Amino acid sequence: MHIPDGFLSTPVWVVLDAAAAPAAGLAARRAQRGFEQSQAPLLGVMGAFVFAAQMINFPIGAGTTGHLLGGALLAMTLGPASASVVMTAILAIQALVFQDGGVLALGANVVNMALAGVLAGYLPFSVWGATRWRRPSIFLGGALSVLVSAVLALSELLVSGVPMSGRLVRLSLVLFGISAILEGAITVAVMESLEKIQPKLVRQPWTGRSPVLGVIAIAAVLLASVGVLFASQAPDAIQQLTHQSGSEASGWLSKSLAGLGGIVLIYGACLVFARLAARFRSA
Amino acid sequence: MHRRDPRAKIAALLVFLVVLATARTGLLWLSAGFFLLLAAGLVWARLPVIAVLGRAAVVLPFTLVFVLVCWIGGDPGRGLSLAVKSYLSAVAVLLVISTTPLPALLRGLESAGVPSFLLLVVQFLYRYLFVIAEEAQHMGKAAAARGASARQWRAGSAAFRAAAGALAVLFARAYSRAEQIHCAMLSRGFEGRFRTLEPARFRRSDAVFAVLASAAPIALRIAAERAAS
Numbered sequence: 001m002h003i004p005d006g007f008l009s010t011p012v013w014v015v016l017d018a019a020a021a022p023a024a025g026l027a028a029r030r031a032q033r034g035f036e037q038s039q040a041p042l043l044g045v046m047g048a049f050v051f052a053a054q055m056i057n058f059p060i061g062a063g064t065t066g067h068l069l070g071g072a073l074l075a076m077t078l079g080p081a082s083a084s085v086v087m088t089a090i091l092a093i094q095a096l097v098f099q100d101g102g103v104l105a106l107g108a109n110v111v112n113m114a115l116a117g118v119l120a121g122y123l124p125f126s127v128w129g130a131t132r133w134r135r136p137s138i139f140l141g142g143a144l145s146v147l148v149s150a151v152l153a154l155s156e157l158l159v160s161g162v163p164m165s166g167r168l169v170r171l172s173l174v175l176f177g178i179s180a181i182l183e184g185a186i187t188v189a190v191m192e193s194l195e196k197i198q199p200k201l202v203r204q205p206w207t208g209r210s211p212v213l214g215v216i217a218i219a220a221v222l223l224a225s226v227g228v229l230f231a232s233q234a235p236d237a238i239q240q241l242t243h244q245s246g247s248e249a250s251g252w253l254s255k256s257l258a259g260l261g262g263i264v265l266i267y268g269a270c271l272v273f274a275r276l277a278a279r280f281r282s283a
Numbered sequence: 284m285h286r287r288d289p290r291a292k293i294a295a296l297l298v299f300l301v302v303l304a305t306a307r308t309g310l311l312w313l314s315a316g317f318f319l320l321l322a323a324g325l326v327w328a329r330l331p332v333i334a335v336l337g338r339a340a341v342v343l344p345f346t347l348v349f350v351l352v353c354w355i356g357g358d359p360g361r362g363l364s365l366a367v368k369s370y371l372s373a374v375a376v377l378l379v380i381s382t383t384p385l386p387a388l389l390r391g392l393e394s395a396g397v398p399s400f401l402l403l404v405v406q407f408l409y410r411y412l413f414v415i416a417e418e419a420q421h422m423g424k425a426a427a428a429r430g431a432s433a434r435q436w437r438a439g440s441a442a443f444r445a446a447a448g449a450l451a452v453l454f455a456r457a458y459s460r461a462e463q464i465h466c467a468m469l470s471r472g473f474e475g476r477f478r479t480l481e482p483a484r485f486r487r488s489d490a491v492f493a494v495l496a497s498a499a500p501i502a503l504r505i506a507a508e509r510a511a512s
Contacts, residue, residue, distance in 0.1 A: 004342050006368025007349070010305050028398040040400060041468060044407020045461035051412055052419035052457075053450050068450065077454075089404040096380055096388075097409070099341055099373040104300050162349060162365075163356025189447030190454070198455045 005102025009160035017107030030081035047086045068186045072121025072145040080122040087114035112152040121145030142187030143180040150176040285382045288489040289391030295496035296379045302500040309511030314367045316503040339373040
């Protein structure tokens, strides 16, 4: 699902590069604080592990094989920030050395797989990992990480103007579903084996989390990724507002700025809301 | 070409990629011109032209699927543009990668503002990629010698779990190897970043190269659009 250069329209790859850069920097800083000092060797070697792991074939019947993609597994063992850094490093090596994915499209691939995919893979485990729903949560994490990455990639291609009929989109979604189930199954199997041989490698999720928050978070990630596919063509309230205020977006520069502005606005709103909620809770 | 500063090459590469990605009209002329430009670059860098062009074709299988999709969807021009753009971008990236050792490239990226922690991880990844891959291959051979085969018609869950077990063992081995590497580097005085013997200097020839290599795609694009209109 690595998008090459030349596939995405300019507003799409510019906005995604601009969104990926600070997020990747943030993940890098958090990962650095994570374990002890200078754990770059650990993350590098785990990235090499994912590369090698993608070569191990899992028999899935009828003479076919599948393989692990790895985002969810990394998140459940190294933590989401470190997992994002490892996935970003993997994507960079794949783009530069193996030409698997474009250089300008690296931002898009990072958002799809290293950020959204890792987050979607980690959330179910962090909410239900300490309960008796541990195995299903691991499966869900693996499946969601693949599903979210693939759907985001598909949406970006659709928005960039690749003509795919509804039937083709549905067929792609079915294929994504199959590989999602496969990833979930492989992730569960590997996690269980890992817990038997080296239990301290697996993270213990917090037990104090409210499941409602987890469900909301998962729903948000799903909505953001799947929603683009079902977005309606009719102008919505925001577009009408911009039309009335005369600052209508036209041309790719203003579209990109509008997209980026939207992201910054929502991020800022969430930040303020979270601070208020924290202050309210501690008061 | 091999001796040019990596920052100049990165800048020129980005200009090339952006000019190519944003091109809409005159694509036929532009791709011909870019192809010649890249071929000239390969010859100047004394790289095997046919081999590099063949290596870049690794993007084609994925691209051809979408060419087909576009053709079915009634927009064959877009399909062709996808194939051409992705292929030429791959050749350009290959040209830069083949003329720049990875540590130098990463240092060039670091001076462009990429977080150094991330680049450090990339460097370790690249260094240990082949080591871990070889270990995985050994495990695969050992398993095959014991009679396992991944391609089975009746895939019992035992075979599946065996593969998962192999993966878990590889994970644990990689993790402990990483801890050993970390200790070894600490004992050799590693402080979290690599030091270089000679600092990269941006010479006048690098600036000339950067300007010329950036101007060429822009000039070609202007010419192509004028030829198409």
